[in-house]
Amino acid sequence: MxxxxxxxxxxxxxxxxxxxxxxxxxxxxxxxxxxxxxxxxxxxxxxxxxxxxxxxxxxxxxxxxxxxxxxxxxxxxxxxxxxxxxxxxxxxxxxxxxxxxxxxxxxxxxxxxxxxxxxxxxxxxxxxxxxxxxxxxxxxxxxxxxxxxxxxxxxxxxxxxxxxxxxxxxxxxxxxxxxxxxxxxxxxxxxxxxxxxxxxxxxxxxxxxxxxxxxxxxxxxxxxxxxxxxxxxxxxxxxxxxxxxxxxxxxxxxxxxxxxxxxxxxxxxVLPTRDARHKRMYVYNADSIEEINIKSPDFYSFYTPDKTKYLDDLSPVSKACDCVTCTRYSRGYLAHLFKIGDFTAGRLATIHNLRFYSILMEKIREQNRSRK
Ligand SMILES: [Zn+2]
Missing domain, CATH: 3.20.20.105 (Queuine tRNA-ribosyltransferase-like)
Known part of the structure; x- marks a missing residue:
């Protein structure tokens, strides 16, 4: 069977x-x-x-x-x-x-x-x-x-x-x-x-x-x-x-x-949402959504948004993401929100992690289609 x-x-x-x-x-x-x-x-x-x-x-x-x-x-x-x-x-x-x-x-x-x-x-x-x-x-x-x-x-x-x-x-x-x-x-x-x-x-x-x-x-x-x-x-x-x-x-x-x-x-x-609240964000190792390669063993890494070095960083959390966190805000803004302990920090991190997962499923479906 x-x-x-x-x-x-x-x-x-x-x-x-x-x-x-x-x-x-x-x-x-x-x-x-x-x-x-x-x-x-x-x-x-x-x-x-x-x-x-x-x-x-x-x-x-x-x-x-x-x-x-x-x-x-x-x-x-x-x-x-x-x-x-x-x-x-x-x-x-x-x-x-x-x-x-x-x-x-x-x-x-x-x-x-x-x-x-x-x-x-x-x-x-x-x-x-x-x-x-x-x-x-x-x-x-x-x-x-x-x-x-x-x-x-x-x-x-x-x-x-x-x-x-x-x-x-x-x-x-x-x-x-x-x-x-x-x-x-x-x-x-x-x-x-x-x-x-x-x-x-x-x-x-x-x-x-x-x-x-x-x-x-x-x-x-x-x-x-x-x-x-x-x-x-x-x-x-x-x-x-x-x-x-x-x-x-x-x-x-x-x-x-x-x-x-x-x-x-x-x-x-529970991982994407619980991790987001614990300052663990998932980031594709790619410069755009098109370039994500889930066949590669290291297709993603973790990003810790509250590190001091990000406080003056105006780049997005991920270039391979089209979520509101990545398209509107910078690493520096997110690091600032985590630093002052505002609720919005967890919200923006959760939004990003969930979009990471919906992109992952899109990529798997794409891969399944091309395999046929
Ligand atoms: Zn994002």
Missing amino acids: LRTIKPKFFKYKNGKLPLPVFFPDATRAVIRSLDTSDLEATKTNGILVNTFHLWKDMNKNILSKAGGIGPFMDFDGAIISDSGGFQVGSMIKKNPGVGYVDDEGAHFKIDGKKGYLTLTPEDSVRFQMELGSDMVVVLDDFDAPGAAEDENMESVKRTILWAEKSKKEFENICVKKKLTKKNRPYILGVIQGGRYKRLRKYCIDALVDLGFDGFGYGGEEKIKGMVNHDISKFVADNTPGGLLLYALGVGKPEDIVALSKLGYTIFDC
Whole structure:
């Protein structure tokens, strides 16, 4: 089952996006310091929102009054939601004091409240449908990288059980809302199994039998901060072509380039926005957008905007960028804003990093077209 056929588009409520696509994380329905017009100006055409945080904190009435997260934010692009599965791993498994997981779902201890708040796989699907997500990702039992084989097996089994429950709930909602294959959101299963190919294959086969529009690849091992491409390749080679393949939380530019070659078409990550706030900007090693060469191993570098030497520099942050930060302002102005600690500094840096990522996806798509 080699991945020879790749889907070309991501269909969503307001149109279709050419693949591959990168969705920055707008965790609580906002990218910190940016409003929707800023986001549009970066040519970011889709975002990822966090199911667990919105489910826990958001007023459900305003969500249904607005008609979902897209209209609430006045954002016409694609909206995808994660499942809440990552919180199972990052909160509960790392620190059992904050909750526990059983076949029913994930039970979280919330500060200042008695008892547990339970997120079931069915809750996760229902809430993602209320969010108006264009891609529902089913709740998975996430094991931290490096977990032992028996722990991974337990996660895989629970992931399959939850996937079955989620699919059933999704189908019920589609019937109730009269959604057809044409106008319903995508539904994705998540492949667990850690570094064990046997477990990954077992998980893939069970999820393929249940029938999904695509697969998320979660719980990847990282070696020296890089994604383990061996397992990524195994997953890509063993899932049916033509379906969506989503590299969950993968966002280093070089990893996106490598995984899109293997057949991954959807990426999300906090990196461009979080890094921007921490004065880490991504800059292409080129003098114009046309001259960017993503095939070169060092196609970009990091730029630290607050260095003293930039305070009297009137050149743009990057010549290979057409974002508002690079076309209107200088390195010196940005360095000044960071020096005085103004909010605008983080905003301008975030705008630039997001445009870096939208250019990256444009370049990958260009490369894919020319390869044919
Ligand atoms: Zn820029």
